[in-house]
Amino acid sequence: MTDSPLRRGIGWWRLPVLGVALLTSLLFYVPFLVVVATSWTETSFIIFPPQGFSATWYSDVLLDPEWMDAFKVSLRVSAAGTVISVVLGTLGALALTRLRSRAARRWVRTLFIVPMAIPPVAYAVGLYSVNLEVAALGDNLALLILGEALLAMPYVFVMVSSGLSQADPALRPAASTLGASWPLIVWRIDLPMIAGHMLAGAVFAFAVIFDEVVLSVFLAPVGVKTLPLQMLNASQEALSPQLTAASTLVSMLAVLLLGAFSLYSNRRTARARRRARKATTA
Amino acid sequence: MxxxxxxxxxxxxxxxxxxxxxxxxxxxxxxxxxxxxxxxxxxxxxxxxxxxxxxxxxxxxxxxxxxxxxxxxxxxxxxxxxxxxxxxxxxxxxxxxxxxxxxxxxxxxxxxxxxxxxxxxxxxxxxxxxxxxxxxxxxxxxxxxxxxxxxxxxxxxxxxxxxxxxxxxxxxxxxxxxxxxxxxxxxxxxxxxxxxxxxxxxxxxxxxxxxxxxxxxxxxxxxxxxxxxYVASFLGEANLFPADGQGPLGSGMTDRATGTAVIRPEDLVVLDPRQGADRWHVRGVVSLLSFQGSRFRLELATPGGQTVVCSLPPHTDVSLLLPGSEATLGCAEPRHVHIIDTTEAGRLVELAA
Incomplete structure (x- = not known):
């Protein structure tokens, strides 16, 4: 502590800086901890501080077919939406690298990213009117999945684009002078290079879709609910601790998933770093 | 193939x-x-x-x-x-x-x-x-x-x-x-x-x-x-002098066409000031002398403002060539001097511009 980089860097300023950091992290996690705490209350409504301790609400949620159905619907929608958004986003990012004109590249990039800023309600209403027009889309999840995929695609696009922009621009010309056709270039050069970024984009897309509620409100078929929709309903009807128990479970799942992912990517970078170190000593 | x-x-x-x-x-x-x-x-x-x-x-x-x-x-x-x-x-x-x-x-x-x-x-x-x-x-x-x-x-x-x-x-x-x-x-x-x-x-x-x-x-x-x-100074170092009949190369050097004479640094030698008079020479003040292993590199500033570069064999006695002293350089091998024909070069430069 006597000679930490922080102390050398900013001297006694580190106290307020650390204070702000602490407050920020509290702001992040205290609401979540409150939610977790309320989920083990013995009362039939959400209350803080919780009274008593029981796992009733957890078993309640896990055994309630309505909650479990909603969870399954969400998984299905998120999985399908993620696949679509990863495919489209990756194709978009790859196409961008093949545009010669810089102005066109800038425009396409903007057009791909702007949807992030469009309110989901706008999408929802637009797609809802499509839903009314096309009878075939009436009673299934197709339109919801498509809408969610469109919402998530910019995230994949940004991730994959950043991966591609780190690559040596000479790789593709090199491959083509070596006789490679474009499918071979995509398959052997591009995809292996961006696989990690595609995975990261997929994780993001999945999280975005899994949490998204506005489109579900408009586009879910009658009687079908996604998990966020179910939560929304639960919060509007009775403020049952089922809601907080479900939130806690979902958060746990997210933490596990993201934790596993960052563990995996940390290992990858560590491996790359080890290789690079070996190269410099060789 | x-x-x-x-x-x-x-x-x-x-x-x-x-x-x-x-x-x-x-x-x-x-x-x-x-x-x-x-x-x-x-x-x-x-x-x-x-x-x-x-x-x-x-x-x-x-x-x-x-x-x-x-x-x-x-x-x-x-x-x-x-x-x-x-x-x-x-x-x-x-x-x-x-x-x-x-x-x-x-x-x-x-x-x-x-x-x-x-x-x-x-x-x-x-x-x-x-x-x-x-x-x-x-x-x-x-x-x-x-x-x-x-x-x-x-x-x-x-x-x-x-x-x-x-x-x-x-x-x-x-x-x-x-x-x-x-x-x-x-x-x-x-x-x-x-x-x-x-x-x-x-x-x-x-x-x-x-x-x-x-x-x-x-x-x-x-x-x-x-x-x-351009080629002369891009490939290696070159000292360029006008060779138009009145310049330093005007007499005794060559009777070929007028133009620009290219003298490479290694074709220059240090002359004794007393003996230079009847041959082509260039006088100036030593502005830099550096030892580069296989050669000495000598830079001379002429009264006309030109910098002349000369490369000397490594065992040259350089005690009289300290920066600030006067020196006279001459051409060791007039046969090695290349004359760029102005008319032809002029045409090429024009094309390149």
């Missing part, structure tokens, strides 16, 4: 910028030609034109007499070593070298055999299973060379091959690449802005300036008989 290359009056315009303004160049099978020029002279663009990575607006590129302008890069059978080497990440060294063979659809056993041969050729026989980022810069360069040669191309193109290497390695690799090129016997076109590299490696050097080739010749001819002042 080496080819003869012929470039005929190639024009390339990028945006509003005419990068190549009518370039013509021929290379015989197995010849090593270097494009030498400052950055922005269009030499890399010309390389890309040959590789098919750059569209030609006018003119022709012929491989063995066949026009290839419409042929895409992957069908041209060129081997390119890029400045960054462009080794494929996520592929081992062996896979990189075998990549052109995979692209050509050769069977696996053959791919492995040829890749091994190529790695042996560049002295990296045991490295096939290594990852590319575990190699040093010089090794990466040799992998790129092996990969470029693996599919038996007709012509080898090197884009600033030494740019990413440190100086010592650079000199070793120049010799090494030249050796491999001669062994394979492949027509090679290299691009560089390093004149030492150009002179070490090439059979002929093409000096490029503002999108045009100024002079294409052997290194020796370029050095001894530059066609204009």
């Amino acid at each position: 080496t080819i003869a290359l012929s470039i005929q009056d190639v024009h390339v315009t990028l945006g509003h910028n005419e990068v190549l303004k009518g370039v013509s160049l021929d290379a015989a099978p197995g010849e090593f030609v270097t494009l030498l020029g400052a950055s922005g002279s269009g030499k890399t663009t010309l390389l890309n034109v040959i590789a098919g990575l750059q569209h030609v607006h006018r003119g022709h590129v012929l491989f063995d007499g066949q026009s290839v302008e419409r042929r895409p890069p992957r069908k041209r059978k060129v081997g390119v070593v890029f400045q960054s080497y462009a080794l494929f990440p996520r592929m081992s060294v062996g896979e990189n070298v075998a990549f052109p063979l995979r692209a050509a659809g050769r069977p696996k056993a053959e791919r492995r055999r040829i890749a091994q041969e190529m790695l042996d050729l560049v002295d990296l026989g045991g490295m096939a299973d290594r990852t590319t980022d575990s190699l040093s810069g010089g090794q990466q360069q040799r992998v790129a060379l092996a990969r470029a040669l693996a599919a038996n191309p007709g012509i080898l193109l090197l884009d600033e091959p030494m740019a990413a290497l440190d100086k010592q390695l650079r000199e070793r690799m120049q010799v090494e690449i030249k050796r491999i090129q001669q062994r394979v016997g492949i027509t090679t076109l290299s691009v560089t802005h390093d004149q030492a590299e150009a002179m070490t490696m090439s059979d002929r050097v093409a000096i490029m300036h503002h999108g045009r080739l100024i002079q294409v010749d052997t290194p020796e001819q370029l050095y001894r008989r530059p066609v204009n002042e």
Whole structure:
């Protein structure tokens, strides 16, 4: 502590800086901890501080077919939406690298990213009117999945684009002078290079879709609910601790998933770093 | 399967910028030609034109007499070593070298055999299973060379091959690449802005300036008989004096045509001030004297404001040549002085502008 980089860097300023950091992290996690705490209350409504301790609400949620159905619907929608958004986003990012004109590249990039800023309600209403027009889309999840995929695609696009922009621009010309056709270039050069970024984009897309509620409100078929929709309903009807128990479970799942992912990517970078170190000593 | 290359009056315009303004160049099978020029002279663009990575607006590129302008890069059978080497990440060294063979659809056993041969050729026989980022810069360069040669191309193109290497390695690799090129016997076109590299490696050097080739010749001819002042001062150091009959070279030196005289630093000698009067000489104040191992380098500031560079043998007695002292330089071998014909050079400079 006597000679930490922080102390050398900013001297006694580190106290307020650390204070702000602490407050920020509290702001992040205290609401979540409150939610977790309320989920083990013995009362039939959400209350803080919780009274008593029981796992009733957890078993309640896990055994309630309505909650479990909603969870399954969400998984299905998120999985399908993620696949679509990863495919489209990756194709978009790859196409961008093949545009010669810089102005066109800038425009396409903007057009791909702007949807992030469009309110989901706008999408929802637009797609809802499509839903009314096309009878075939009436009673299934197709339109919801498509809408969610469109919402998530910019995230994949940004991730994959950043991966591609780190690559040596000479790789593709090199491959083509070596006789490679474009499918071979995509398959052997591009995809292996961006696989990690595609995975990261997929994780993001999945999280975005899994949490998204506005489109579900408009586009879910009658009687079908996604998990966020179910939560929304639960919060509007009775403020049952089922809601907080479900939130806690979902958060746990997210933490596990993201934790596993960052563990995996940390290992990858560590491996790359080890290789690079070996190269410099060789 | 080496080819003869012929470039005929190639024009390339990028945006509003005419990068190549009518370039013509021929290379015989197995010849090593270097494009030498400052950055922005269009030499890399010309390389890309040959590789098919750059569209030609006018003119022709012929491989063995066949026009290839419409042929895409992957069908041209060129081997390119890029400045960054462009080794494929996520592929081992062996896979990189075998990549052109995979692209050509050769069977696996053959791919492995040829890749091994190529790695042996560049002295990296045991490295096939290594990852590319575990190699040093010089090794990466040799992998790129092996990969470029693996599919038996007709012509080898090197884009600033030494740019990413440190100086010592650079000199070793120049010799090494030249050796491999001669062994394979492949027509090679290299691009560089390093004149030492150009002179070490090439059979002929093409000096490029503002999108045009100024002079294409052997290194020796370029050095001894530059066609204009640009070439004279770009390739090695040159002292330029007017040779118009009244200047310092007016008398006793030459009776050839008027123009500019090129005197190389090593052709100048220090004269005893008393004996200089009847010969051609130039007087000035020593502004710099430095010992560079194999030579002394002497810079002289003349009263006219010109800096004259002189290179002296390493065992010269330099006690009288300290900075600030006066010195007189003369020409050791008047026969070695090259006169650039003003009329002809003037025309070339005009073209280049």
